[in-house]
Every structure is written in structure tokens, then in C-alpha cells.
Amino acid sequence: MTESKASSSPSSRNLSAQEFVESAGVILLDKSLDHVCILHHLEGDVWVLPKGRRNCGETRKAAALREAKEETGYSCRLLPVRMSTRAPPANEDDTSTPDEARLLNDLTEPFSLTLRELGRDRLKLVWWFIAVVDEAESPAAGEAMFQPCFLPCHEAVQKLTFPSDRETLQKAIEIIAQQ
Template identity: 50%
Template sequence: MASVWWKSTLYPSEQFVEACGAIVFDATANPKKVLLQHYSTEDEWLLPKGRRNCNESRKDTAKREVREETGYAIRLRPLTMATRAPSDIESADVKDIARTYDSLTEPFMLDVRDLGNGKGVKLVWWFIADVDGIVGKGEVQFKPEFVQCDKAVEKLTFEKDREVLTKALELIELSGE
């Protein structure tokens, strides 16, 4: 039996959960603002995200979760970014290296969270989006607020959320926006 040269961990479906979230910008604000939500029960500042439903695309999950949690509709923002995924016009045997493409609405970040105690992992796919209007009130435990980008990084409770937002800001700057 051949062995592989990479580290690999297999998780059956009952051992993983997928979630999707979005860094949501108010493109009309000057200076730019980003959507955070305050979870008052724990006094935490978070980015909107939540679990993917069966048969739901990741893009649709990100849109639904932001809408459910904050009351805001979003549209995914096309960006210039690097990815190892081939474009839809490249051959199937294209080299597996990062290439930069324009106008992508793909996840820009993946957070793999070990749930501990043999419970498996949570995969959180992150997108970048713009607010597209208010469509509801959102969930009562969250209070959405647009915060200036530089202050938002400091305000987030968790370091991983700060890293996700920082990368999103880098991509926005790289795209010249």
C-alpha cells in the first residue's frame, strides 16, 4: 500500500460542519465602514457568519446568514485575488499554483476550527461583500453596526476575526478600491 507525502485527516459528515460569512462594506461611506455585530449576551464583537444548510451553495449561505443575523441584504464584491483554483477556461491539468484573477466572488479565506474532544472540525468560508439594503431586523441577540475599518479591526473580540478582516482590507486595497 502506498503512503502519501502530505498530512491528511479524514472527517465523515457527522464530524464536520461548514459555515460561511462575509466581510460587509458600506461602499457609500467615506471613510469606508465595515459591518460588525455586537453579541450582547457575551459582550463580543463579531463578523456575521453561520452554518451552511444541506444543498445550499456557500455563496448563498453567506448571503442568507448576513441577512438573518443583521437584517442587511448583501451582494458579493468581485475582487482581484490570488487562488489555487483554476479558472473556468483553463485546462484541467493546469499547474497547481496560486494565480491572480480579476472579478472573483470566491471565498478569500478559510478558517479550519478544531472543535476538540473528538467532535471534528468547523470550516468557515469567508467572502467579501457590499451592503445592498435593509431587508429585516436581524436576530435579536445581535446588534449590527457599521464601524470605520481601522476601528473595526481593534473592536473585534477574537484575533482570528481581526486576521480575516485585515486580509479583506488588504484585498480591497489591492483591487484599488
């Protein structure tokens, strides 16, 4: 490979399984879609979004729903939304479809991905989904270290402690506003 080709190729790095962890989380909305559940982590006195590690053999979607239930006590379901994505539609048979963003309806795919550096050669990936409380089930007790709180969406953005959580919630609010 010539030097000019090498310098123009995209940057990439490989991590083995012990160097990364996959997590999944949700933006958990009430049925009105106007209020979002955020968690007060009592020990650290920080406000965060519900998320946690994906178990071996578990899908990202299942991990997101399980973690929301464990941390908040609320059962939820993924909310189908209209959003822009580079993923081809489920029924896409044309292999020549360009790799570009397109607006698709009724998606329950991740709307965002957070990459968090955990130190030298360690990375946490957090796949984010949009969900709504399943009102058919009564809330249970969530994890004792968290106190769930439903706030108006824009208030919740301001209350969250970490910039990446605020950015993630803001993106979800923008998607919901376009429904």
C-alpha cells in the first residue's frame, strides 16, 4: 500500500472481549411522552439515566428493558419511533442501496450510542433505546441505590449530572417531538 492510501484510510482499532463492555439503556417515558424517568444515585448524589451491562447471550433490546426494570422498578416496552438511521430497512433486498441516513418509521432500534473511555485500552459502549412505561404492570421496587423520579423532559435534561446523559436525552426529546 502506498503512503498516500494509508494516510487517507479511516482510523480503526480492535479490542478483545476483556477490553470492552456492552451496556444498554432507555429513555423511559410516561404514557403522555412528556415526562421521563431519571435516577438519583443516592450514594454518589448524581442523576443518571437507567442503563446497565448486557449479559452474555442477551440482546441489546432485552438488556435495555431488563436494566430499566431492575433500576427503576417500572416495566416498559420499546416505543416505535420515526427516526433517521443508516441501517437498511428490515426488508431491504437491494445490496446496492447506498450507505446513507434515511428516515424510517416504527423503529425500535438504538437511537444513540455512547462510547465511554474507561482507561487505557478499555471501552464501554452504551446502546440507547426509547421506551414507554408498561401501565399494565404495577411498578416494583427498583434497586435500593437508585430513587426513580419522573420529571418533565426539559427539566430532566437540566437535572442530569453528566453531559453525555444530557445529550442523549436531548436527542431522544428531538425524536419524540417529530412523531
